[in-house]
Amino acid sequence: MLVTIENVSKIYDTSQKRVEALNDISLSIHEKEFVCIVGPSGCGKSTILKMIAGIDHATNGIIRFEGEKVNGPSVDKGFIFQDYALFPWLTVRKNILFGLEMANTPSALKRERLEEYLYLLDLEKAADLYPSQLSGGMKQRVAIARALCLKPKLLLMDEPFAALDPFLRQKLQEELLRIWKAENITFVLVTHDIEEAIYLADRIIVLTSSPGKVNDVISISMPRPRLRTEEHFIQTRNKIVDLITPLSVFQTSYI
Numbered sequence: 001m002l003v004t005i006e007n008v009s010k011i012y013d014t015s016q017k018r019v020e021a022l023n024d025i026s027l028s029i030h031e032k033e034f035v036c037i038v039g040p041s042g043c044g045k046s047t048i049l050k051m052i053a054g055i056d057h058a059t060n061g062i063i064r065f066e067g068e069k070v071n072g073p074s075v076d077k078g079f080i081f082q083d084y085a086l087f088p089w090l091t092v093r094k095n096i097l098f099g100l101e102m103a104n105t106p107s108a109l110k111r112e113r114l115e116e117y118l119y120l121l122d123l124e125k126a127a128d129l130y131p132s133q134l135s136g137g138m139k140q141r142v143a144i145a146r147a148l149c150l151k152p153k154l155l156l157m158d159e160p161f162a163a164l165d166p167f168l169r170q171k172l173q174e175e176l177l178r179i180w181k182a183e184n185i186t187f188v189l190v191t192h193d194i195e196e197a198i199y200l201a202d203r204i205i206v207l208t209s210s211p212g213k214v215n216d217v218i219s220i221s222m223p224r225p226r227l228r229t230e231e232h233f234i235q236t237r238n239k240i241v242d243l244i245t246p247l248s249v250f251q252t253s254y255i
């Protein structure tokens with residue numbers, strides 16, 4: 001098991017308010033799996049991801065990565081933010097190499113990795129451009145290349161395509177599957193887009209909100225590439241919509 005989340009709860013206690021974000025979550029993520037986490041806004045999706053990354057800490061319970069308790073961030077756990085988080089003053093090349101530079105990686109290895117990921121993410125022609133010269137889709141590709149360059153065992157992605165238009169979003173979803181197969185590592189992606197999750201995932205973790213709890217874990221066995229118009233795809237989407245949509249929404253709308 002690559003990641004185990006054991007009876008994890010998270011309470012944010014600030015001077016203004018106390019929020020019980022997650023309550024008694026237990027999950028496991030297998031090596032080389034593609035897992036998506038879905039749920040209504042505010043149900044704790046990002047919080048789970050940040051705790052696996054070691055950027056945030058559980059109030060109760062334990063998160064393990066390869067059997068060891070997660071105490072902080074590490075290079076084997078890559079993280080992709082929704083807003084790309086690129087360095088605007090660095091070229092694409094320098095952005096991608098940033099982590100390797102920090103780790104004092106030998107020049108030959110840096111060159112090799114740069115070539116590998118410029119090619120894999122189709123960024124060869126953009127190597128000398130700055131983030132401000134790139135489209136949203138290209139910026140997200142640079143962020144993915146930067147994370148993969150460090151050869152993580154796990155890539156955590158927080159709504160990576162949320163800011164992109166629907167056409168580009170679908171294109172990048174296809175590319176992400178290609179990259180996942182090529183890299184042969186574990187992907188965990190948070191999304192509020194149920195179709196995105198069904199298109200991509202081996203398993204979908206569905207959370208309920210206030211506080212976030214695991215509502216269901218759904219295995220998707222449809223072969224890839226998946227067709228969004230396929231009957232089983234639509235049935236799965238309807239099932240997840242039913243799980244996520246609070247009954248009260250229907251109750252109010254029928255009164």
Ligand code: ADP
Nearest residue numbers: 012014019021040041042043044045046047048
């Ligand atoms: P999601 O990603 O599903 O939208 P989040 O994990 O961002 O949900 O947030 C879960 C809950 O925790 C929300 O109620 C949110 O307001 C709260 N929360 C998240 N981060 C913080 C924080 N740093 N301080 C206080 N409350 C937070």
